[in-house]
Amino acid sequence: MQNIVSTLQKNPLFGGMPSPVLEGLARHCRIREFERLQDIFAMGDPADSFFIIADGWVKLYRTSREGEETIIHVFGPGESFAEAAVFSERNMYPVNAQAIEHALLVAVPRAAILHNIEEDSHFALNMLGTISARQRYLVQQLEQVTTRSAPQRIGAFLLRFCRMHPEGENGAMVASLPYNKSIIAARLNIQPETFSRALSKLAQHGVKTERQHIVIEDAEALEEFCDFSYDDIPCR
Template sequence: MSRSLHLDATRRSLVTPMLFSALDRGLQAHLVRISHLREFADGQIIQQRGDAADGFWLIDEGAVRVGQFMPDGEFRAVALLGPGDSYGELAVFADKPRIVDAISRGESRLRLIGARPFLDALGNYPASSRALLGALSQQLQDTLSILAGLRRGTNPQRLAGMLATMAGEAAGPASVTITQQELADLLGVTRATANAALGDLQKRRLIERGYGTIRIPDRDALAAHALR
């Protein structure tokens, strides 16, 4: 039976580990208890580039598009994040203004975990500090791998890899709810180019397109195509 992977309650577009997930369970529970729960409407701005890094965000429900607003006002997404994902920790560690914008995709609920309470609590969990170093190292490696991948492979292959990531690891068919414009943003191409890449994958019977939905009959076959 197919599982539906909607971005308001599903996996993210990135393979990099979220730093919050690397923390000790006890520390995670403590941070959730002291967090401030906030609700956002579809399209509402959660944070803007240049904001002070007064904390980091943990997604409780819904989805968030992370990227930057262009000079013409267009929002260019670089990642789609879902429940359980966190972002903004690096700005907290660096004590520098935020470098990305974030907007809600549909209605969402997020927890803001204050910078000072987080850093103070982290000192009581030395194992979590070591785990964070490991997660940060893996994030850097994954980022370098993604940048290298942008220089190789065709657009259909790059798109295949992204959709395979969104489909998760479980066997069997899956469906991903995402727009062509969002796919174009994530690939860094025009909508027409993204549409052509989708058409190529459909001809190869690696995906089936529906209105706002992409069905993936065989995730492993799609992932294998990305590596050719």
């Protein structure tokens, strides 16, 4: 149970919650393990839980009648997803969810969350704040897709991701890409054949790439090029 409590504590939804409250909630939660490319839930399934990622990466997506996949968002360690679905009138997941790689998730039951909301106003406000921040971030992402070039979108993605990792030598930002470039391209609404060309254009703005490794030598220059603000970062 301690692993569940630790995962809950790392999520902003439960920030500032007393340990007894988290321990009580943890008794109703369970850890679920998913292999790479394993489905977590499908669009239309009953939304009986939302999830917090202890380890791994998860994509939310929809598929058109023609079979074309549109990635809605990709979530990583410490983040939660499907919160809004458990409160919808239809009480169904509006998208599909799949593990991009091996993932450990904490499933938080709908019934336990509703009980906590009824009993704890601080918890209810945290829930509203988290959902509001997520909605604001998605609006910002839609704006980026429509107003920024492919290199700018990739640069903003790299800045957001590398910020979560320790600085390298001389203040450089260094990280390994968390998942396949094709998924990043789809997430940013960029064609795969365009992605590599757009990424190479970032070299003049201090970005070096080697397979899955990224080095941002001059973060300020890249931020200026991308018109980037750290306010664009999703809640964690």
